[in-house]
Amino acid sequence: ETGVTQTPRHLVMGMTNKKSLKCEQHLGHNAMYWYKQSAKKPLELMFVYSLEERVENNSVPSRFSPECPNSSHLFLHLHTLQPEDSALYLCASSLDRGLYEQYFGPGTRLTVT
Amino acid sequence: LAKTTQPISMDSYEGQEVNITCSHNNIATNDYITWYQQFPSQGPRFIIQGYKTKVTNEVASLFIPADRKSSTLSLPRVSLSDTAVYYCLVGGNTGGFKTIFGAGTRLFVKA
Numbered sequence: 001e002t003g004v005t006q007t008p009r010h011l012v013m014g015m016t017n018k019k020s021l022k023c024e025q026h027l028g029h030n031a032m033y034w035y036k037q038s039a040k041k042p043l044e045l046m047f048v049y050s051l052e053e054r055v056e057n058n059s060v061p062s063r064f065s066p067e068c069p070n071s072s073h074l075f076l077h078l079h080t081l082q083p084e085d086s087a088l089y090l091c092a093s094s095l096d097r098g099l100y101e102q103y104f105g106p107g108t109r110l111t112v113t
Numbered sequence: 114l115a116k117t118t119q120p121i122s123m124d125s126y127e128g129q130e131v132n133i134t135c136s137h138n139n140i141a142t143n144d145y146i147t148w149y150q151q152f153p154s155q156g157p158r159f160i161i162q163g164y165k166t167k168v169t170n171e172v173a174s175l176f177i178p179a180d181r182k183s184s185t186l187s188l189p190r191v192s193l194s195d196t197a198v199y200y201c202l203v204g205g206n207t208g209g210f211k212t213i214f215g216a217g218t219r220l221f222v223k224a
Contacts, residue, residue: 004156035214042214042215042216042217043157043200043214045213045214088154090156090157091156092156099145099147099162099204099205101159101162102149102157102159103159104155104156104157104158105156106154106155106156107154107155107156109154
């Protein structure tokens with residue numbers, strides 16, 4: 001049990017759909033992250049939030065929209081995705097940005113049809 | 114931003130000690146070295162972190178030579194359940210820590 005939960009675990013959506021991924025941490029951490037992991041590719045850091053403020057956006061297309069309403073919750077809103085967006089989306093949290101250990105959730109396996 | 118280089122894959126047998134080396138020739142003074150483990154369809158899990166010399170915890174040891182241009186993760190007496198991908202990351206607090214995962218090393222432990 002890592003203390004970071006993600007829902008849903010699996011999601012299939014069409015290119016015209018709108019869906020959201022949810023991440024929740026009960027570890028009292030101040031930093032939260034979204035990563036994308038495509039098949040046979042390294043993890044890609046997408047967004048970083050620190051104390052509910054987005055502090056990093058690594059050139060992610062606007063069809064991915066993050067939201068951090070409080071330090072325990074992180075959302076990734078998805079709209080008009082492409083098939084190449086199919087991947088495992090991982091959420092992580094850490095005590096703060098920097099060298100602190102990141103705790104990852106189990107991920108959401110997303111398939112765009 | 115220091116780039117890391119690791120072997121793509123390694124094979125081992127149960128009970129053996131496994132050493133995975135990571136090269137980071139451009140490591141900065143403030144950079145630390147961190148290793149994560151990832152099983153299929155799961156998020157990575159922190160293993161160990163160090164700055165210099167040797168660090169040991171209940172699951173692994175991390176050896177860092179004086180020039181810090183490389184590091185070696187040592188897994189004692191591996192078991193089948195240690196089959197996973199192991200990532201080496203290098204970064205520091207100065208200017209914001211960048212979490213850049215490379216391709217990692219796929220370790221296969223055989224019976």
